[in-house]
Amino acid sequence: MQVEISRRKFLQGSVALSIVGRSSATVTSMFAEDKEPSHSTVKIATLCEMCVNKCAAWASVENGVLKKLDPNPLFPKSKNMLCARGDAGIHALYDPDRLKYPLIRVGKKGEGKFRRATWDEAYSAILNGTENFKGLKQIIDEEKDNRSTISYCAGEGMGEHTFTQFMGDLLGSTNFVNHSSICLKTTIKGYGLTLGAYGKADMENAKYVIMAGANRAEAILTPDTMDMFKRTRGRGLKLIVVDPRYTNTAVHADKWLGIKVGTDLAFVLALTYVVLKEVLYNKAFVHKNMNGFERYKKHILENQYTPEWAEKITGIDADTIKTIARDFMAHAPRAIYYQGRRTAWSKQDFQLRRAQAIFSALGGGIDVKGGIVFGKKLPLGKHTVEVPIYANIQRRADKKEATFVGTSGTWIGFRNMIIEGRSPYPVRSMFCYKQNPMQSVPNIAKTRKMFEQMDLVVTIDTMPSDTVMMSDVVLPECTYLEREDPVKSFAGVQPAIVLRNKVINPLYETKPVIAILKGLSEKISKPLFEVSMKHDASLKEAVEDDGFDETYEDGNFNLALAYEHTQEEINKELIEEEYGEKAYKTLKEKGVFYPEMDSYFKKISENEYIYYPEDKKYYTTPGGEDKLNAEDTCIDEREIASLKKNLGTHSGKVECYLPVMEKNGIDPMPTWKDEQYTPTPKNKFKFITGRHAQQTQNSTANNIMLLDVMKENYLWINKKQAEERGIKYGDIVEVKSSVGKVYIKAYPTIKIVPDVVFYVHGFGSESSGLTFGYRNGASDNMIIEDTIEPVFGSAAMHETIVDIKKVG
DSSP: OEEEEOTGGGGOOOBOOEEETOOOOOHHHHHHTOOOOOOOOEEEEEEOOSSTTOOEEEEEEETTEEEEEEEOTTOTTTTTOOOHHHHTHHHHHHOTTSOOSOEEEOSSTTSOEEEEOOHHHHHHHHHHOOSSSOOHHHHHHHTTTOGGGEEEEEOSSTTHHHHHIIIIIISOOOEEEEGGGGTTHHHHHHHHHHHSSOOEEOTTTOSEEEEESOOHHHHOOOHHHHHHHTSTTTSSOEEEEEOSBOOHHHHTOSEEEOOOTTOHHHHHHHHHHHHHHTTOSOHHHHHHHEETHHHHHHHHHHTTOOHHHHHHHHSOOHHHHHHHHHHHHHHTTSEEEOOOSSOOOSTTHHHHHHHHHHHHHHTTOBSSTTSEEOOBOOOOOOOEEEEOOOTTOOOOTTTTSSSOOOTTOOHHHHHHHHHTTOOSSOOOEEEEESOOHHHHSSOHHHHHHHHHHOSEEEEEESSOOHHHHTOSEEEEBOOGGGSOOOOEEEOBSSOEEEOOOOOSOOOTTOBOHHHHHHHHHHHHHHHHHHHHHHHOHHHHHHHHHHOHHHHHHHTTOOGGGGGSSOHHHHHHHHHHHHHOHHHHHHHHHHSEEOTTHHHHOEEEETTEEESSOGGGSOSSOTTSSOOOOTTOTTSOHHHHHTSOOOOSSSSSSEESOOHHHHHTTSOSSOOOOGGGOOOOOTTOEEEEEEOOTTOOTTTTTTOHHHHTTOOOOOEEEEHHHHHHTTOOTTOEEEEEOSSOEEEEEEEEETTBOTTEEEEESSOOBOBTTOTTTBTOSOOGGGTOOOOBOTTTOOBOTTOEEEEEEEOO
């Protein structure tokens, strides 16, 4: 949605979930509460929400009950694939523990005692508070209408924009803490500032890939993962895996390098040194498409980032570094240093991602087939929402917690600022949507303290998470299979527009987020407008001149006006405005649309499809030089790669040197800093974490279908070091850091380098509202220290030193 500004205002530990009056629910009663009329089996096109990939699916519904989810082969991004998590979406719908109706806290905060409430009672509690907590009206009044006293966070999902637009544009808060600072923020910024965008690794056509710290074989099973592994082991793609663990991805690799944790930047700088020293780079590409190259070359060579220097830091021998650098460039431009899909690892992570991007660019593998591609995004129509402007809003509170803190904030910096009393003004409330900070942010003890200090915590979710337990009001959202979400356009080499259709009507008293926000807006808009009048002289004057109702409506203070149209009506508008009625009909019926889909799409085997003809794919961004024919065998691929690009950076080229960094005291070119490297003391370990394809962060902790595949997490520890401590497989060990400790079963193995331990994220919930997730395994954020990557404020999650000892 687009936002328009008001005309007039432009000038300005462990808990138990117990619910009073809670009724029991069996699987049978869950189905009985479905409002769907009885009918025969139908198939409905929908979209998965179990991970970020958003694969297309067909839902088989029989007499109002979802029976099965199958892949929808029409979507180029997901092809004919639905992974274990996608299939397990059924349990997200029918989980007996799911939130069923609004809840209002009646016990102490964090105790997990709630009473069942109606939606109107829940909205009233948010507005006016109860004897146990304050409401929005009192908080905003006491803060003289500084709406930024209300903070908000959101997890990734197709309803995220709907929620953030309400909290930021309509309610008026500037304090948004997005999931990005505990996810991809540093990587996105590093690649964005260097190449203009993060891009996508073209695994289907690459010939050489360096995959560092990413475990695609286990962490995210998507079609591009499968594209890669179909071609490894001598079938066209050479794979180098750089990881402290010998993962399932490493099993498929031509070479595994067990690197020391936190030294990846030194490794990439040494690769770059070899390429520059031996002049292996694509000279034509560099000349046309790299800004500040000579300065960067001088920087690398004069700092003597040699393979021999890197060997002492990384543990990877110099000859191996030289061989990989040469091989990479020999396979360029179809050579990729894989960007990564996870959080910052170390305090040097921003410089690492910049170095990776520049290294890939040296081979010409940017905006070209087999390299990092940007593709095209199909446009959608416009739906306009007018918003009010509040006179007393203050800028976001955490601006000084890192060098650059944008609109998405820094989770660790924001939280620590609040609990340490360093906020420039009181931040007294938080609204949480589809995010579980109590399990997703490092140093859980500090997150708990932040919530304890809040006057009002409101959570919109589908499951009784640890964050729900710290809430004052809980608003139950229906699952993704019970709603239609905003239509989405996915950019890529083969772009497409997709739609999540509602499969069944919402169970119990749950609602989609757009309906939740509409109801809340209707309750709070007028009372909060009266608070604004009290503290805004110009607004009070406008009311005196034009009247209360006219000022309220014309100034867009009636927030419910933003929800005059249903999500279905908005989606229809966005598609028909751009592509017409027939396109919308296709999208509703098939769940996928792109121009010429009827003529382009072809099934060529039982599990293989053509979506776009090869000459219609968007390997290269429009706007550069005239393209050569990539299929002409007389033309060298390096010549195609060296054409002038149209990148999204300031200069339109790859940026080797960033003046804005220098102005802010940050190295303008990737630079190794000894003082930002955390060595591992003797007899201690550095802790690393990661995710698994059978779990979606911590949101699937209670999904019995996925727990059947992976019941709990284990601590990986080097086998020799485990034997020295008398630790055997299955033994309970204590893992202790400076911020907390956990108990977990041990997995001694030769597949992890010495002085490093690992266990997967997504386990160890302390919410007893989760029958199967409660205290199952160990939570990584219970022990991860709250170290901040200093440039953009991301969580540096591989900087924690721990002690290990056998228990009992």
